[in-house]
Each structure stands twice: as structure tokens, then as C-alpha cells.
Amino acid sequence: MEYIYAPDLKTLGQIAARWVAREIILCPSVVLGLPTGSTPVGMYDYLVRLGQEGLVSFAQVRTFNLDEYVGLPPSHPQSYATFMQEHFWDKVDLRAGSTEIPRGDAPDLAIECLRYERRIREVGGIDLQILGLGQNGHIGFNEPSHNLEIKTHVVDLTEKTIQGNARFFPDISKVPKKAITMGIGSIMQARKVLLLVSGEAKKEILSKTLYGPVSTEVPASILQLHSNLMVISDIRVKED
Ligand code: F6R
Numbered sequence: 001m002e003y004i005y006a007p008d009l010k011t012l013g014q015i016a017a018r019w020v021a022r023e024i025i026l027c028p029s030v031v032l033g034l035p036t037g038s039t040p041v042g043m044y045d046y047l048v049r050l051g052q053e054g055l056v057s058f059a060q061v062r063t064f065n066l067d068e069y070v071g072l073p074p075s076h077p078q079s080y081a082t083f084m085q086e087h088f089w090d091k092v093d094l095r096a097g098s099t100e101i102p103r104g105d106a107p108d109l110a111i112e113c114l115r116y117e118r119r120i121r122e123v124g125g126i127d128l129q130i131l132g133l134g135q136n137g138h139i140g141f142n143e144p145s146h147n148l149e150i151k152t153h154v155v156d157l158t159e160k161t162i163q164g165n166a167r168f169f170p171d172i173s174k175v176p177k178k179a180i181t182m183g184i185g186s187i188m189q190a191r192k193v194l195l196l197v198s199g200e201a202k203k204e205i206l207s208k209t210l211y212g213p214v215s216t217e218v219p220a221s222i223l224q225l226h227s228n229l230m231v232i233s234d235i236r237v238k239e240d
Helices: 009-026 041-052 080-087 109-122 159-168 184-188 200-211 219-225
Strands: 002-005 031-034 062-065 067-069 128-132 153-156 178-181 192-197 229-233
Touching: 009 041, 009 128, 009 192, 009 229, 041 080, 062 080, 062 109, 067 080, 109 153, 109 178, 184 219, 192 200, 192 219, 200 219, 200 229
Parallel strands: 002 229, 031 062, 031 128, 128 192, 192 229
Antiparallel strands: 067 178, 153 178
16 A cells, blocks of 8 residues: 555645546546545546646546436436536546446436446456545445445445535435445456545544454455555554
């Protein structure tokens, strides 16, 4: 594991964006796995800037988002598809059809999960998977549990995750209770993983993720077993 300390969230975003840009320059047809949430916003902003300055082109890049709320169509203001359009997809030169995200409004969610998993395999898997870290140790929406799902699946969001997401909705009753998420296997099969973590409130969970026992109760701790993990964080954590 490589750990890069960033003094603040803005710098974290810039370091992450430069890292992603470097991967694109080395392999213009790179397949990226992408997160939503507050932490990666600065990374997307800076990637957009690098694109506008002509330093990187996304024309051959393909992207797969980690997750989407069940029940929301892509056009819903709080869908992750809308988030991605506003922060990234519509602001860079990604080609139409090169961005993928599970359909939370698919008529048959089980078939949608299979379709998404197959799409990832069809393009040869994810080269660089970027992740945020949930307060409860989730990655994607792989929530703490007795067992973790390997492939893309439908998940019941925990109360903690629903509360954490309520800030984006008019009131907590409107927060979807289910999501489609890539599974732990889909994430671990990525050739490289970049974990972005910000804020003192995540210090304890980051410490458990990186240095605690590998446990399904802290889904992100499985990343300790990934052979190419880079962490960028504005939190200082050390092994006890
Ligand atoms: C979002 C996702 C989640 C978030 C995590 C952290 O697509 O997969 O795992 O990355 O909940 O969210 P923030 O960055 O808002 O703290």
C-alpha cells in the first residue's frame, strides 16, 4: 500500500486528479471505476480543469460508476447519474455511451445487476477503481454484514448510510432505502485501487480499514489484500 497525506481536501482532490490523469496519459483507453459523494468532488473539478487546459483527453476513456439508488431514474436530481453529469461526464470530452452506471429504475433489478457485471467483463475489467470510504467502512454500497457479496447486487442501505445521505435530499423519508452496487469482487478485481478519505470523523474507520483485522464488518478492510492500493487522505493515521 502507498499512503499519500494531503494537507486538505482541495489538495487531496488535486493529487487524485493528477494520479488519474497520469493513468489516462499512460493508457488513453483506460477503464475507470468511479465513486460519487463529497470526497471526490475536488478530484472531478480538477480533472475537468486539466481537460479544459488540454493536458488530458477522456475521448477513449470508459467509466463505470460504483452504484446507484434503486427507484431513481437517471434524470432524478438526486440520482448518482445526475451527480456524475453535473460534476464530470458533461464537462469533459468523454464520448457518448462511454459512461456506465447501474439503472436504479430497471424493471428487473436482478437482470440489471447481471447486465452491469457482464458489461464490466466485456470491456476487460476495471483498470483503476477510485473509492470513497463510508463512515461505517462501506465501499460502494457494500455495507457491514456477516458476509459480503462478490458481484453487482441490490443492497439494503443501513440506517447510518441513509442518515449520511439525507443531506442531499429534502428530507430523510425521501432517501432511497436500497441501491445497486458493484460487489466486493468487482472492486477487488480492478488492477489498481485508489481510496480517497477525508475528515477527522473518518479517522477511526480509516485506521480500522488499513490496520485492523480484515473483516466483513469493515468491508473496506478487504482492500488490505489488494496488491495495488493507493490511499490519498487528509487524515494522519498510523499502525498501532
Ligand atoms: C458513492 C459510494 C460511497 C461513498 C462513501 C463516502 O458512490 O460508493 O461508498 O464513496 O459513502 O461518501 P463521501 O465521500 O460523501 O463521504
